[in-house]
Amino acid sequence: MQAKRVLTLAGDGIGPEIMQQGIRVLETVAAKFNLSIKMESALIGGAAVDAEGQPLPASTLAAAKESDAILLGAVGGTQWDTLPRPQRPEQGLLGIRSQLELFANLRPALLFEPLASASTLKPEVVAGLDLLIVRELTGGIYFGQPRGVETLDSGEREGFNTYRYRESEIKRIGHVAFQAAQRRGKKLCSVDKANVLEVTGLWREVMNELAAEYPEVELTHMYVDNAAMQLVRAPKQFDVIVTGNMFGDILSDEAAMLTGSIGMLPSASLAASGLGMYEPCHGSAPDIAGQDKANPLAMILSVAMMLRHSLQYPEAAAAIEQAVADVLTQGLRTADIAHEGNSIIGTQAMGEAVIKALN
Ligand SMILES: NC(=O)C1=CN([C@@H]2O[C@H](COP(=O)(O)OP(=O)(O)OC[C@H]3O[C@@H](n4cnc5c(N)ncnc54)[C@H](O)[C@@H]3O)[C@@H](O)[C@H]2O)C=CC1
Ligand SMILES: CC(C)CC(=O)C(=O)O
Ligand SMILES: [Mg+2]
Numbered sequence: 001m002q003a004k005r006v007l008t009l010a011g012d013g014i015g016p017e018i019m020q021q022g023i024r025v026l027e028t029v030a031a032k033f034n035l036s037i038k039m040e041s042a043l044i045g046g047a048a049v050d051a052e053g054q055p056l057p058a059s060t061l062a063a064a065k066e067s068d069a070i071l072l073g074a075v076g077g078t079q080w081d082t083l084p085r086p087q088r089p090e091q092g093l094l095g096i097r098s099q100l101e102l103f104a105n106l107r108p109a110l111l112f113e114p115l116a117s118a119s120t121l122k123p124e125v126v127a128g129l130d131l132l133i134v135r136e137l138t139g140g141i142y143f144g145q146p147r148g149v150e151t152l153d154s155g156e157r158e159g160f161n162t163y164r165y166r167e168s169e170i171k172r173i174g175h176v177a178f179q180a181a182q183r184r185g186k187k188l189c190s191v192d193k194a195n196v197l198e199v200t201g202l203w204r205e206v207m208n209e210l211a212a213e214y215p216e217v218e219l220t221h222m223y224v225d226n227a228a229m230q231l232v233r234a235p236k237q238f239d240v241i242v243t244g245n246m247f248g249d250i251l252s253d254e255a256a257m258l259t260g261s262i263g264m265l266p267s268a269s270l271a272a273s274g275l276g277m278y279e280p281c282h283g284s285a286p287d288i289a290g291q292d293k294a295n296p297l298a299m300i301l302s303v304a305m306m307l308r309h310s311l312q313y314p315e316a317a318a319a320i321e322q323a324v325a326d327v328l329t330q331g332l333r334t335a336d337i338a339h340e341g342n343s344i345i346g347t348q349a350m351g352e353a354v355i356k357a358l359n
Contacts, residue, residue, distance in 0.1 A: 001036055002036070003036040003037060003038040004035070004036065004037050004038070004068045004069070004311050005037075005038050005040065005066065005067045005068050005069075006026070006037055006038070006039045006040070006067060006068065006069050006070070006071060006306070006311075007039075007040055007041070007042060007063050007064055007067040007069075007070045007071070008022075008023060008039055008040070008041045008042075008070075008071045008072075009041070009042055009043070009044040009045075009060065009064075009070060009071065009072045009073065009096075010041065010047070010073040011044050011045040011046070011047060011072060011073040011074050011075040011076075011089070011284065012045045012046040012047055012073075012074065012075050012076055012077050012089055012284045012289075013074055013076065013077055013283070013284025013285055013286050013289040014073070014074060014284055014285045014288060014289045014294035014347075015045070015072075015073025015074040015075065015284055016073060017289070017290070017292070017294050017296070017347050017348075018073055018074075018280065018294055018295075018296040018298075018299035018347065019071065019073040019299065020348075020351070021296035021299060021300060021347060021348065021350065021351030021354075022071060022073075022296065022299040022300055022302065022303045023039065023071075024351055024355060025300050025303055025320060025323075025351065025354055025355060025358070026039070026071075026303050026307075028355045028358050028359070029303075029307070029313075029316040029319060029320060029358060030316075032316075032319070032358060032359070033313065033315060033316045033319070035311075035313055035316060037311070040063060040067075042057075042059065042060040042063045042064070043057060043060055044056060044060055044072065044075060044089075044092045044093070044096065045074075045075025045076065045089035045090075045092045045093065045284075046075060046076065046077050046079065046080045046089040048060065048089075048092060049080055049083070049087060049088075049089060049092075053087075054087060054092075055075070055087060055088060055089050055090075055091050055092025055093075055095070056091070056092040056095040056096055056099075060096070061095075061096065061099055064096060064100060064277075065100070067275070068275075068310055068311060069275070069276050069277070069278065069306045069310035069311055070096075070100075070275075070276070070277040070278065071277075071278050071279070071299075071302065071303065071306060072093070072096075072277055072278070072279035073279070073280075073284075073299065074279070074280065074282065074283050074284040074285070075089040075090060075092055075093050075283075075284060076088075076089045076090055076283055076284045076286075077089065077284055077286050077289075078286060089284075094142060094143070096277065097137050097138055097269060097277070098138050098143065100271055100275060100277065101138060101271045101272065101273075102137055102138065102269035102270060102271050102275070102276070102277050103136060103137055103138040103139070103169070103172060103173060103270075103271065103272075104134065104136075104137065104172075104173060104176040104269070104270040104271075105134070105135040105136070105137040105248065105267055105268070105269045105270075106132060106133075106134060106176075106180070106267060106268045106269075106270070106305070106309075107132070107133040107134075107135060107248070107252040107255070107265060107266075107267045107281055108130075108131070108132045108133075108265075108266065108305075109129060109130075109131050109132070109133065109235075109252070109255035109256065109258055109259050109265060110129065110130050110131075110259060111126050111127065111128065111129040111130070111258065111259050111260070112259070112260075112264070112324070112325055112328045113127070113325075113329075114325075114328040114329050114331070115259065115260035115264070115328060115337055117339045118260035118261065118333075118337045118338070118339050119257065119258055119259065119260050120257055121232060121235075121257075121258060125232075125234070125235065125236075125258075126235065126236075126258050126259070128236060129235055129236055129258055129259065131235065131236075131238040131239060131240070131241065131255065132180055132184065132239070132240045132241070133240075133241045133243070133248055133251060133252045133255060134173065134176055134177040134180060134240060134241065134242045134243075134248075135243060135244075135245060135247075135248025135249065135252060136165075136169065136170075136173040136242075136243070136244050136245050136248065137245060137248075137269055138169075138245075139164070139165050139166070139169045139244070139245060140163060140164070140165060140244040140245035140246055141161050141162070141163040141164075141244075141245065141246050142245045142246060142249075143245070144161055144162035144163055144164045145162060145164075146160065146162060147160065147161045147162065148160060163197065163199050164199060165199050165200075165202065165203060165244065167202065167206055170202065170203050170206040170207070171206055171210065172272070173242060174190075174206060174207050174210040174242065175210065176242075176270075177190075177240055177242035178210060178211075178213070178214040178217050178219075179214075180240050181214070181217045181239060181240040182214060182216065182217055184239055184240060185239035185240075186216055186217050186218060186239070187217070187218050187220070187238070187239035187240065188214075188217050188218070188219050188220070188239070188240045188241075188242060189219075189220045189221070189222055189227070189238055189239075189240070189241050189242070190203070190204065190207040190219065190220070190221050190222070190241075190242050190243065191221075191222050191223075191224050191227045191241055191242070191243035191247055191251065192204050192221065192222075192223065192224065192243070192244070192247075193223055193224050193225075193247075194221070194223070195223060200244065203244065204221055207219060207221070207242070224243070224247045224251070227241070227243075227247075227251060228250070228251065228254060231251065231254050231255055231258070232254070232258075235255070235258050252265065252267075252281050253281065253282075256281060256282070260336075260337045261295055261336040261337045262281065262282040262298070262336070263280070263282060263294065263295025263296075263297060263298050263334065263336045263337065264295065264297055264298055264301070264337065265280065265281040265282070265298050266278070266279075266280060266281070266298050266299075266301035266302035266304070266305050267279055267280065267281050267302060267305070268302070268305045268306070268309050268310075270309065270310075274310065275310070276305075276306065276309050276310040278302040278303065278305050278306040278309075278310075279299075279302055280298030280299050280302055281298065282298060292346035292347045292348060293334065293335055293346060293347065294334070294347045295334040295335075295336050295337060295347070295350065296334075296347050296350050296351050296354075297324055297334075297350065297354075300320060300324060300351070300354055301320070301321065301324060303320060304316075304317040304318075304320040304321050304324075305317070307320070319358060320354070320358070322357075323354045323355075323357035323358045324354060324357075326357040327350070327353040327354055327357050330353070330357075331343075332345055332349075332350065332353050333345065334346070334347065334350050
């Protein structure tokens with residue numbers, strides 16, 4: 001059988017530290033389940049800016065297109081924040097998402113039972129939480145044209161971005177979300193700001209039209225401000241949430257805290273072709289980079305999502321998820337998920353603990 005090709009893009013900040021643990025876990029399951037996986041690495045983000053003067057080198061994009069799946073750490077850091085915008089690390093990430101048409105971003109917020117007390121919310125509010133945010137990833141205000149900053153006749157500067165969605169873009173993410181709801185609890189909540197923004201009024205209309213094709217799924221709508229509030233008031237009311245690029249970005253960081261930490265939330269970004277990129281939902285965490293403090297579990301759980309969604313190795317994926325559950329049951333915690341009485345371990349030790357639980 002031909003080896004499955006995985007491209008690893010470690011990126012910046014804590015990216016390389018967590019990627020190292022993700023790769024070790026992938027190597028461990030590959031050996032355990034006799035999987036044929038070939039890994040290759042490439043540059044993205046600030047690391048690519050430093051080496052090649054641009055955040056998404058053509059060689060990285062070409063390697064990504066030839067892969068069966070991509071693993072990404074994180075990009076960004078203050079040292080690149082003053083560069084012209086097209087040269088900044090974040091543009092590398094936005095660029096690869098857009099160039100590979102990774103329009104469907106799945107962000108599952110699942111509470112591992114031993115972490116109920118790690119959440120800043122009361123344990124009874126989050127116990128049993130299992131929700132999925134389906135975020136549109138290649139459209140909306142992050143990609144709207146025109147964009148820029150202009151100086152008006154008055155001398156005052158004006159910044160502008162445009163919030164656009166085509167009907168076809170809404171439809172394709174809608175189908176992904178309805179189908180996810182069909183496989184899960186059959187409840188889909190579409191989050192918009194249809195009371196103010198025309199573009200999300202169209203979003204709501206299209207979701208309503210699609211609902212006829214999925215009669216077994218209960219579709220509801222919620223304004224994004226209410227959704228932000230409901231996520232901390234009663235998060236278990238949600239099964240699947242579908243929303244646009246920016247609202248999904250914000251709500252998924254909020255949902256991460258229900259699970260104990262942003263360091264627990266993995267993600268899959270999928271194209272219609274089946275190609276997928278897998279990355280933790282968090283960023284490069286410059287405040288803890290290089291200190292062996294980062295929680296590698298979101299990265300490791302992203303490896304599991306990759307094995308399930310792109311490589312079709314569901315047993316290996318389940319084994320990783322079980323190993324993560326086991327280390328948490330053993331009381332092992334990085335600082336971000338530690339609670340009173342826990343002893344704290346570092347990034348590498350957490351990776352090693354997952355590997356030990358797998359063996
Ligand atoms: N997907 C990506 O590559 C993303 C990149 N960024 C970039 O990352 C940089 C930092 O952005 P921030 O807004 O600070 O977001 P961030 O997610 O990097 O960090 C927010 C907070 O969460 C903590 N944190 C994040 N991941 C953690 C982990 N695995 N374990 C423990 N603690 C963790 C950080 O220490 C920090 O206190 C910026 O340059 C930003 O543009 C931000 C979000 C996503
Ligand atoms: C840095 C942004 C481009 C991405 C982001 O915050 C995210 O995808 O969660
Ligand atoms: Mg984000």
